[in-house]
Amino acid sequence: MTKEPNHPKxxxxxETAADIIGIHKLTQQAFHGRxxxxxxxxxxxxxxxxxxxxxxxxxxxEEGQLAGQITFSPAEVTDASAPWxxxxxxxxxPERQGDGIxxxxxxxxxxxxxxxxxxxxxxxxxxxxxxxxxxxxxxxNAPTNEPAEYFMLKLLAGSxxxxxxxxxxxxxx
Ligand SMILES: CC(C)(COP(=O)(O)OP(=O)(O)OC[C@H]1O[C@@H](n2cnc3c(N)ncnc32)[C@H](O)[C@@H]1OP(=O)(O)O)[C@@H](O)C(=O)NCCC(=O)NCCS
Numbered sequence: 418m419t420k421e422p423n424h425p426k427x428x429x430x431x432e433t434a435a436d437i438i439g440i441h442k443l444t445q446q447a448f449h450g451r452x453x454x455x456x457x458x459x460x461x462x463x464x465x466x467x468x469x470x471x472x473x474x475x476x477x478x479e480e481g482q483l484a485g486q487i488t489f490s491p492a493e494v495t496d497a498s499a500p501w502x503x504x505x506x507x508x509x510x511p512e513r514q515g516d517g518i519x520x521x522x523x524x525x526x527x528x529x530x531x532x533x534x535x536x537x538x539x540x541x542x543x544x545x546x547x548x549x550x551x552x553x554x555x556x557x558n559a560p561t562n563e564p565a566e567y568f569m570l571k572l573l574a575g576s577x578x579x580x581x582x583x584x585x586x587x588x589x590x
Contacts, residue, residue: 427518429525432474432486437466439483440476447508453543458506464587465490472502473529477509477518485509487522489530490587492539494558495580502530503584504540523550530573537572539582544569558582562589 432440444459465471470490477485485508492503504526509518527550530538540547541563544554552569559568560583570577 426479427484427521428478429475429521430478432476436476436483436486437463440474440486443483443486443510444506444508446511447514448506449511458508461506461588462486462488464590465585468585468587470585470587472533473526475522475526475529477522479513479518483510484513485518485522487519487526489526489538490585492585493583494578495583496578498536498575498578500533500535501578501582502533502535502538503582503588504538505542520550527571527573535573536575536578537570539571539584540569541567541584542569543567560584 440462441459444462448454448458462471465488466474471488472491473489475487476483487504487507489502489504492501494501504523507519507522527538540552544567547569550571552571555568555570556565558570558578558581559565560581563584
């Protein structure tokens with residue numbers, strides 16, 4: 418079961434230029450001190466945007482305050498099937514974590530990539546969290562430069578590809 422936000426006034430919409438600085442700060446705050454954080458998650462979002470690979474960026478506002486953001490970018494797989502999308506980073510401000518905002522952003526984002534004809538969605542993340550959204554471990558499809566045990570796939574159309582995925586190069590530099 419995914420949690421629904423306790424706050425009834427959650428407004429989820431596409432990012433605008435006015436949100437960019439806030440998204441950078443939010444992402445930095447959300448990942449700060451996390452043992453699994455690379456420390457450059459906020460730069461990943463900026464690089465994806467700068468390179469035209471920020472396919473979907475949704476922001477969640479509560480009473481005019483930015484409370485969360487989710488990123489989707491194009492992903493490739495060696496069998497050349499398309500389109501696939503990568504989820505992440507996804508961030509919720511520390512004081513509002515655990516209240517369903519992340520779940521709401523993930524549900525809204527998946528609905529958007531379905532509109533883009535997504536065959537499915539990939540991510541590297543904690544299986545305990547993402548399995549509740551229908552993601553399944555897919556170590557055989559993991560990019561060679563990602564930890565296979567944290568690589569997950571959610572099929573939206575078609576069947577599981579046979580090849581290995583690649584995240585957009587903007588994730589790495
Ligand atoms: C991960 C994140 C986006 C989830 O959003 P959220 O609004 O806090 O999460 P929700 O309220 O929808 O779900 C809460 C549940 O997720 C769990 N959860 C949250 N982050 C988790 C993580 N990194 N790993 C495992 N479980 C996690 C909580 O323990 C809670 O579990 P429960 O329902 O069994 O009590 C948010 O916690 C966050 O910004 N974390 C820091 C940044 C991060 O790790 N981003 C994801 C990696 S790309």
